[in-house]
Amino acid sequence: MVPPLNGARVVLVNWRDRGHPLAGGAEEYAARMADAMTAAGATVTFLTARGKGQDAGDGTTVRRGGRWTVYLWALLWLFRNRRRVDVVVDCQNGIPFFSPLVVSRRTKVVLVMHHVHDKQFDVHFPPWLARIGRWLEGPAARWVYRRAMTVAVSESTVRAMRERLAWRGPISVVHNGMDQPAKAESERSVHPSIVCLGRLVTHKRVDRLIDIVGEMLPDWPTLRLHVIGTGPEEAELRSLAARFGDAVVVHGFVDDETKAALLRNSWLNVTLSDGEGWGLAVIEAAAHGLPTVCRRVDGLCDSVRHGETGWLVGPDDDVKGALHDTLKLLSRPEEAEIVAKACRDWAARFDWVSSGHRFVAVVTDLLYSSEPGRANGPTPQEDLCDAR
Helix, strand or coil: CCCCCCCCEEEEECCCCCCCCCCCHHHHHHHHHHHHHHHCCCEEEEEECCCCCCCCECCCEEECCCCCHHHHHHHHHHHHCHHHCCEEEEEEECECCCHHHCCCCCCEEEEEECCCCCCHHHHHCCHHHHHHHHHHHHHHHHHHCCCCEEEECCHHHHHHHHHHCCCCCCEEECCCCCCCCCCCCCCCCCCCEEEEECCCCHHHCHHHHHHHHHHHCCCCCCCEEEEECCCCCHHHHHHHHHHHHHHEEEEECCCHHHHHHHHHHCCEEEECCCCCCCCHHHHHHHHCCCCEEEECCCCHHHHCCECCCEEEECCCCCHHHHHHHHHHHHCCHHHHHHHHHHHHHHHCCCCHHHHHHHHHHHHHHHHHCCCCCCCCCCCCCCCCHHHC
């Protein structure tokens, strides 16, 4: 049987690659989809920025530029090689690469959208620059990608694109997958323990979670918070955590074995992020039987099934009160085991092989169909966030 993408020349453009010091879930997704397309017979070139300590690439990976200059370098590379590219997979992390402007008209473009950033621009940039960011993400991208196929990683991202970006083109959903852990049974600590798993960046609001845990210590003197991950906020968060002694530990980067042990040992995963594309860390925690408390925001309201695998709180809700109530519930072993089983069952529905097949189906349909559409069929999750 001939692989569906046999001979297709694909360039995947992403802000970073998986080996970048600041890589996160978006980079894992890009790498997994590249692997799936390669397995389907495509020749995939990964075009990305060059992080500290990384080389310029080996032919299949091309690293050029830094945080901002990668956009110009990527467009220049695509323009120079435009006649040797069949498909561009253009991954948007707030601002896309605008690849349709420089590639051949016959080249197909797939835009990958993790989540809509609009309000997050205000968190990271001054007002004038945030307005430019919103224009590039919205009206500019909507026009440039008007003939492209879009892949979103969650149903709430689709809704946000339709409502907040007025996106009119076709959108297919291809969720993140995950590698199921070899050992998923929990080994809960005797004392209540919270874990926060993910990149340490401003919009994740890990500083607020540390403060809340500090406020809870008089009522929960044995409570522990383990922060796992690295990022630009790590040093500041370590200083903040030092105020609470051994009640809060910022582990930074840990290997997979250590991470799995911390997850198995904890009672609860918590993220106060302003928004996600999906919530890869949530599903990873769920695979270990760990429920999540998070805000009811894009992405997280898809990856958490409220009342079953975790609890969603509104932006104005009492997070401290929600954590108190959740820890009380999880202190009862029979209740905790019911939740843990629901978490493991939910996480088992997602894997990288299935997600890769769905992504390949989208690219294949775009290459060979005169009217590409929603090629990847029904998604594993039917419920939308506002329906829960």
